[in-house]
Amino acid sequence: MVIFDSHEIRYENTGIHHFIKNLVASLVKISEHEDIEIAFFLRKKHVHLLPETGDRKAKLVLYRSLYKYVFPYWKFWRGVWHTPFQYPRLMPEKGNVLLTVHDLNFLYDTSGEEQARLRKIVQTNIDNASELTTISEYAKNDILNNMDTKGKKISVIYNGCQEYSGEILRPADVPDAPFLYAIGPTIPKKNFHVLPCLLKDNGLHLVISGIISQPYLDTIISEAKQFGVEGKVHFTGTVSEPEKHWYLKNCTAFVFPSLAEGFGIPVIEAMYYGKPVFLSRHTSLPEIGKDKAFYFNEGFDREMMQAEFGDGMSRYLSGEVPADRIIAHAKSFSWDKAAEEYIRIYKSMML
Secondary structure, three states: OEEEEOHHHHOOOOHHHHHHHHHHHHHHHHHOOOOOOEEEEEOHHHHHHOOOOOOOOOEEEEOOHHHHOOOOHHHHOOOEEEEOOOOOOOOOOOOOEEEEOOOOOHHHHOOHHHHHHHHHHHHHHHHHOOEEEEOOHHHHHHHHHHOOOOOOOEEEOOOOOOOOOOOOOOOOOOOOOOEEEEEOOOOHHHOHHHOHHHHOOOOOEEEEEOOOOOOHHHHHHHHHHHOOOHHHEEEEEOOOHHHHHHHHHHOOEEEEOOOOOOOOHHHHHHHOOOOOEEEOOOOOHHHHHHHHOEEOOOOOOHHHHHHHHHHHHHHHHOOOOOHHHHHHHHHOOOHHHHHHHHHHHHHHHHO
16 A cells, blocks of 8 residues: 555645645556555545545545544555655654755745755655665655765656636736746745846736735845836736646746746746747756747846847747747656656665
8 A cells, every 4th residue: 555645635626735745646447457466545524625536536545633643654555655845744754755845945935944944854754764865866765865864865856737617817917018928936935036127128027926925025026126027017816726727827938037946837838838948057946948938147137138039039929939849848848747757766665
C-alpha cells in the first residue's frame, strides 16, 4: 500500500492544491494498470476537493486526531508513505517515506529566526525520509547545496500541466485595451515591480492576479508612477480558475520575472494557449521555458527590458517562435508522465 498525504489540498487557489489535485487524478488513473494500491490521506471534510476520476474511485485513509499522538504506521506496513510537500502537518519518523521538496524559497524570502525555523523543519523532514523527489534540476541543486541529504537518493520529476477543459469566465476587472498578464502574490520574490516599464509609450495595460500584500504593492505602484503608467496597472486579487484561464487565453503576453521558483506552473499554463511568455533568467525558469520563452536581462535594467520585450514580440509575431511550437512544449509536461515516474519510485522503494 502507498499512502499519499493529500492534507494540503485544503488550501484552494494555491500551487500545492493544484499539484496534489492534478497528481492524484493521474495516480488514480495510472495505478489501475499497475500492480500497486494507492490511498489518499486527508480529513473527511476535504474529500470533496479530490478530483473527479470517473468510474475510478480514489481509495481513502481518513485523518483521525489520534494520529497526532499515535502515527498509523500499520496503514503502510511494507509500503510507502509519500509526503508531497516539505511542510507537512504529519509525517512518519520511520518506515519507507518519500518526501517531495518543491523548493527552498525560505532561504531567499526570510531571514534570521524565521529562516532558521524553516530550515530546521525541512532538515528534520529530510532526515526522516528514505528518498527525496523535487520538481526541477535547479531545486535539486539548491537542496544539495544547502541541506544535508546524507547521501539519500533525490530524483527530479517535473510537474505536469493538463490542458484546461473547464468553464472560462470573463472577469469583472478587464482593461479596455490589450494587456500583459502576471499571476502570483504581490511579494518581493515575484519581482512584479520591474514590469510597469513595459507599458510606457504603448497601448498595453498590465493585469496582476493574486493575493495583494503590503508594502510591496506600494513598490509596484511607485514604479508605475515613475514611468507615468499608474492608470494602466490593475490588481485583481485572487481569481477563480475560470477567470484565470480567461486572462491567460486573452492576454497579449504572459510576464513572470520571478526571483524564486521551484518550477513555475503558470508559465506552462500560459504556453498551453500559445502565448509568448517573458521570464526572468533566475532559478528554475530557464529550465522550464527553454528556448520557447523569452527572457529579461538578469539585472532587470528597465531600458533593456523594453528592448527585450519588443524583440521577443517581434520574433513571436513573425513566426520565428510560433504558437504551435510553444503549445507543443507545454504539452511535454504531463501529469500522467509524472504519475508514472512516482509509481516507479514507489515500486522500487517496496522491493
